[in-house]
Amino acid sequence: MKTSHKIVLSIAVLLIVGGIGGYFYARQLFRAPQNQLLITGLPATLPFVWHAEDTGSGPVAHAGLLVPVQVPGCSRPCYLQFDTGAPYSVLYANPLAALQQQYPTMRLAFSAGGDTLKNFRCSLGNGQVLARTVKVLPLGAKQLPEASSNEHFIIGTLGTDFMDGRVLIINYPQQQITLATAVPDSLKQRMVAVPLTFESRRVLLTPQVEGKAQQLLFDSGSSAFALLTSRTIWDKLAQPKALVQTTTVNSWGKSLTAHTAPTAAQLGFGDQQVALGTVTNIEGTSFVQNLMMRVSGMGGMLGNAPFEHHTVVMDVKGGHFGILQTN
Structure with a gap:
């Protein structure tokens, strides 16, 4: 075997082994510790x-x-x-x-x-x-x-x-949070729900985005942005030739660059549509953060902004994420 072929084969093996190692490393990082x-x-x-x-x-x-x-x-x-x-x-x-x-x-x-x-x-x-x-x-x-x-x-x-094993209800217009053991009948009859998974205590939901089911992590701590996503998805959702707002954000002492653009995209919950308003891509995230995003299957992180006129129901026990218009 020629030396050049051996080098190519060695690199390929390293990439495969490194990819497998990276996969399990990211899964380990994604795992939550025991609930205390x-x-x-x-x-x-x-x-x-x-x-x-x-x-x-x-x-x-x-x-x-x-x-x-x-x-x-x-x-x-x-x-x-x-x-x-x-x-x-x-x-x-x-x-x-x-x-x-x-x-x-x-x-x-x-x-x-x-x-x-x-x-x-x-x-x-x-x-x-x-x-x-x-x-x-x-x-x-x-x-x-x-x-x-x-x-x-x-x-x-x-x-x-x-909220592990329970039901969490956020009424955004009335600024109330309720923690319960079951979804109240008054809400169950009115809400439109999509599947929710709670792997390692991350809230993952699957609404329709542009006609395609997309797994998103609901992150109430990133509510300065409606949807944080990859550059590929950002390119698809951002309105063409729209004004892009570029800002610097701090993440645990590291400066990152956020690009936010208006979008006409909506989140589909059954027959109910919720406008996103804006979509954001962040430059400067680490390899591990990007790997974790790919391994988890997430298409992005969803903040509070799209739901500010709604009540959301996170039924962890039943595996549903519900939404209803608040009067």
């Missing part, structure tokens, strides 16, 4: 407020959802960002330290390294939550806001472990 939350007192309904953020091109009023949380021993209102793109809940070290200094009766049980809390309790509306262990990240505000401030004091992220 115990929740009682359902059904529970609680309000949410919109979290505003500056994306670099100006403020975005509806960048995220914040839900109020009550921590034993603390009289101050606190908030968690509800993020369906996060497969497990986390708390932030800086605001917890500030709270514990102000309210010593909180008695938070940190691990020796300070990166984990044991048996953390809180209430979300009528729901009582016990986190047997919860990760603590070195994030968040280091000082409590003034009592007269309108600032929402965020102490962590509420992930999809919150």
Whole structure:
């Protein structure tokens, strides 16, 4: 065999082995850890407020959802960002330290390294939550806001472990979230549903996009954008010759470039159509992030924007994602 042929064969083998290794590596990254939350007192309904953020091109009023949380021993209102793109809940070290200094009766049980809390309790509306262990990240505000401030004091992220095996209802116009054990009959009779899978606690739904079933990850934490997708899909959905808005976004300290264009595309839920409005492609994502997108089968990440005039029902137990117009 010629040397050049051996080199070509070697490269091919490396690509195959590397592809297989990359596949299983990405699947491992996509897998969620064991659920540590115990929740009682359902059904529970609680309000949410919109979290505003500056994306670099100006403020975005509806960048995220914040839900109020009550921590034993603390009289101050606190908030968690509800993020369906996060497969497990986390708390932030800086605001917890500030709270514990102000309210010593909180008695938070940190691990020796300070990166984990044991048996953390809180209430979300009528729901009582016990986190047997919860990760603590070195994030968040280091000082409590003034009592007269309108600032929402965020102490962590509420992930999809919150809704595991349950039903989550988001009423966007009324700004309410309900966690229940079953879909209420009043909604079940009215909603139009598509399949929902909850692999590794990611909310994957399959609406029709331009007449084709497309698997999308519903990520309430990326609501500054309606749909984040690949360049190939972006090229198909973006309106030709439309003005493209280019912004710089920060992802865990790394600057990425977002290209957002108007689109006439709609999400199809049975006979109900929901306008997307815009579509976004981001440059600068890592090889691993792109590989995870391909391995998971996702066509993109869907934010809150398309549903802001609707109620959505995520029936994790029954495997349905429902939508209905809110009067």
